[in-house]
Amino acid sequence: MFCQECQKRPATVHMTRIVNNTKTELHLCSECARSHQELALSMNFEPSFSIHKFLAGLLGTSSFPTEPVASPECPNCGINFAKFGEIGRFGCSRCYRTFNEGLEPLIRRVQGTTQHTGKVPRRAGGKLGVKREIEKLKTQLRQAVREEAYERAAELRDSIRALENKLQ
Known part of the structure; x- marks a missing residue:
């Protein structure tokens, strides 16, 4: 699929907007998309994905706390929950046990449950x-x-x- 603007380069940015059950799609190359940033902003399109903003939004806060207020540290790697919010990933596998209480509401909000309910491979299930x-x-x-x-x-x-x- 080629860019709807220049018709020269492949479309790499795809935006869909649905207003009053009317769907509008726009397929642009990266260069034309840069020139249409105001259009992207009007469609609530943010070109750079931030795991920090995503997780903060799921927790219902504007950002993660910067102070480690009652935030335990992982005994293995030393990361705290505030640092997890900053970088968007844990330091080691032990972090999951350390921050279990803080993760459960986050996982429940994303997945709807904390129990796996999807498909299971036959040989393992x-x-x-x-x-x-x-x-x-x-x-x-x-x-x-x-x-x-x-x-x-x-x-x-x-x-x-x-x-x-x-x-x-």
């Missing part, structure tokens, strides 16, 4: 598939008990026990 099936059966069991369908509840209980034995 055998136990996980069984655990998910057990959870599904337990939900059905609670529903059957609420409805006083005790024969169905007994069948579900036996299925759950069989799957739990299979896990062990």
Whole structure:
């Protein structure tokens, strides 16, 4: 796809604007996009992505705190949560355990949950598939008990026990 402005260079900047269910697309090369910065600003397009601004926006703050107020340091690499906000990444794998409480709300806000609910590779997901099936059966069991369908509840209980034995 070529630039809609000059028709000479490949389009590398793609902007989409939807106003009142009317979609407007603009495909520009980087040179033409620079000359249309005021258009980009009117479309709320920010050309440089900043992980710092992204994470700060998710946490609902204008920026991360600059002072390490009650912010623990990672015992392994010495980074604190304020520094994480500054650079956008942790210093080591131990940081995830150290900053777990601060990360959970962030992950929940981005993903909607802190539990993985996506696809799992077949060869690695055998136990996980069984655990998910057990959870599904337990939900059905609670529903059957609420409805006083005790024969169905007994069948579900036996299925759950069989799957739990299979896990062990």
